[in-house]
Amino acid sequence: MNIIIAGGDGFCGWPTALYLSKQGHDVSIIDNMARRKWDVELHSNSITPIADLEDRVEKWKELTGREIRTYEGDLNHYDFLKQVLVKEKPDAFVHFAEQRSAPYSMIDREHAVFTQVNNVVGNLNVLYGIKEIVPDCHLIKLGTMGEYGTPNIPIEEGYIEIEHKGRKDTLPYPKQPGSFYHLSKVHDSHNIMFTCKVWGIRATDLNQGVVYGLETEETKMDPLLTNRLDYDGVFGTALNRFIIQSTIGHDLTVYGKGGQTRGFLNIRDTVRCIEIAAEHPADRGEFRVFNQFTEEFSVLDLANKVKKVAQEEGFNTDIAHLENPRVELEEHYFHAENTKLRELGLEPHLLTDEVIRDILKAVMNHKNRVIEENVLPGVSWK
């Protein structure tokens, strides 16, 4: 299958490109290197040193004989995107290429506007590109579980059956996103659903949970293939951030009470979920939604898990409850369905102490790269 990975230089996209290439797919990457520029803007870095994309793909070719073509450019530049689509004629377009940090989108007006333009316009261009150049191509779009918010009823996979005033219908599940970033994903979902209906686009919206982990079998093959790992208050996600905090002797920074519960998955499951979606394409005109996570944890559960393993490894780790910079419920009901990917063959890698220990040991080698002042949250929702 010819597969384009947009955002293929990023945390999820890079290991996915390698994994799909290893499975025998003909993979190419689109990326505008924006994520590396945001590190410069925020005076931050990946705790792991990451090679340039060209060096990464050259090493991959040397090790496996497999080529991954790269296109450096912005999805917001439609002429660039069209040229890539004409050249590649992809069967599947995996769309990771968005600004994905909720705090980044909440910094100020400029960052909110940038996030929504980058994400919504980029995605709209992808939809037009598919319609005009490769109408049969399957769009595999990364959404987020954060689109749903935390309703007081179970979260379904995309749709809910409703009975209202004696009539029944199956409708898109209500969305209650918690940041301008999460809102951009909801806007994307609406645009995709609409174009499936009016143009017959085939699309899978993967409402992904928070991804943790660092390496996959492929990224471990050589230091030049190492994945990025974020730990700062803007791009670092819970679990990865806690593990890194523990290695530098910092308290694990739980926001508020820590009862905020979310869906999580290992990066090894992210790459497999993309493969499953690609191998089972949506029908023409179908807007299919999968909830892509494997387990649910509260933030405090995660902090306690990391604290336990870190203490076993000899770290003097403690938990600090910070004033919550976000506006969100800190104690709430949360239960979400996630059966569809499992029914298609996903075998989850669950979060054991050994998984935490492995990530902790991997980051130990680079702990001297941590910029300590970046570890605390610097962006407030209010």
Ligand SMILES: NC(=O)c1ccc[n+]([C@@H]2O[C@H](COP(=O)([O-])OP(=O)(O)OC[C@H]3O[C@@H](n4cnc5c(N)ncnc54)[C@H](O)[C@@H]3O)[C@@H](O)[C@H]2O)c1
């Ligand atoms: N990491 C998570 O925990 C998580 C959870 C849920 C959903 N997601 C979604 O998965 C996707 C990938 O996340 P990630 O953690 O790999 O993010 P990332 O920032 O590491 O990677 C995104 C990549 O897209 C590129 N990009 C951004 N805008 C672009 C544009 N306009 N044109 C071309 N390239 C562009 C960036 O340079 C970067 O390399 C995102 O859409 C994100 O919303 C991630």
